[in-house]
Amino acid sequence: MTKKLDGKIALVTGGTTGIGLASAQALANEGATVFITGRRQAELDTAVALVGKGAIGVRGDSTKLADLDALFAEIQTRAGRLDVVYVNAGGGDMQPLGAITEAHYDDTFDRNVKAVLFTVQKALPLLAKDASVILTGSTAGSMGTAAFSVYSASKAAVRALVRSWILDLKDRDIRINVISPGPTRTPGLVGLANTKEEQEGLLAHLASQVPMGRVGEAEEIGRAVVFLASSDASFVNGAELFVDGGMAQV
Numbered sequence: 737m738t739k740k741l742d743g744k745i746a747l748v749t750g751g752t753t754g755i756g757l758a759s760a761q762a763l764a765n766e767g768a769t770v771f772i773t774g775r776r777q778a779e780l781d782t783a784v785a786l787v788g789k790g791a792i793g794v795r796g797d798s799t800k801l802a803d804l805d806a807l808f809a810e811i812q813t814r815a816g817r818l819d820v821v822y823v824n825a826g827g828g829d830m831q832p833l834g835a836i837t838e839a840h841y842d843d844t845f846d847r848n849v850k851a852v853l854f855t856v857q858k859a860l861p862l863l864a865k866d867a868s869v870i871l872t873g874s875t876a877g878s879m880g881t882a883a884f885s886v887y888s889a890s891k892a893a894v895r896a897l898v899r900s901w902i903l904d905l906k907d908r909d910i911r912i913n914v915i916s917p918g919p920t921r922t923p924g925l926v927g928l929a930n931t932k933e934e935q936e937g938l939l940a941h942l943a944s945q946v947p948m949g950r951v952g953e954a955e956e957i958g959r960a961v962v963f964l965a966s967s968d969a970s971f972v973n974g975a976e977l978f979v980d981g982g983m984a985q986v
Contacts, residue, residue: 745864746763758955763820769815828844830884873895902973916979
C-alpha cells in the first residue's frame, strides 16, 4: 500500500519529545526517512529508537549557526535533499511585564525567531521541487496571555515571516505554512507546573478554555503535520493551520 510520504526525506528539529517526536513518528509512519535534531544526545538516541524506520539523529542547538551548518552538511552527505522540513525546535517560559529581563527576551527570540529563520535559510539549497516547510506557531501568537508576552510576540513573528517568505520563494515551488497548536499535553507544557497537583490543575484550566473541553494530544498535531507535508496540501501555502480545538477561534 502506497503511503503519503513514500521516498521523502524529512527533517524535524526539536524532535526528541512532545509534538516534535509525535510528528517525527507520524512522518515516518507515512514512509518518510526522518532526520531528528535535539540538544541532548541521550534523549536524541531514545527518540531515534522510538521513531525507528531508518530515523537518523543529529545532535545540535538550532540557535547556533555552526550546528545548523553541520546538520545540513550531514543531510547533504547522507540524503542529498530535503522534501519536508518541520521547524519545531523552540520554547519559552512565563514572565509578566515588569519582570522581563534581557536574558529572557534573548533566549525566547533566539529559540523561536532566530533559529527558525536560519534553519529555513540554511535548508534552502537542499529543498527539492515541491518541498514543504512547516513552522511551529502557537495560539499564543493570536491571543493575549498573562505573563506570556515575549513568547507570544515571538510566535507572531513566525507567522509574519511566512507571509513574506512565500513571496521570496514563489519561483522555487516550495510551500511554507505554520501549524499553531493549542494547549497540548506534552512534557514541555506539563513542566510549567512543579507538582502533580499543579500540573493537573494547569491542564484542567487550559481544557476549560478550549471549546472542545480538552487539551490536545501530540499525536493530533503530528497528523496535521503529515497533512501539510503531503500532496494533500498541494495548494496550501502561507497558511496558519490552527490545531487548537477551537481555542483561538472564538
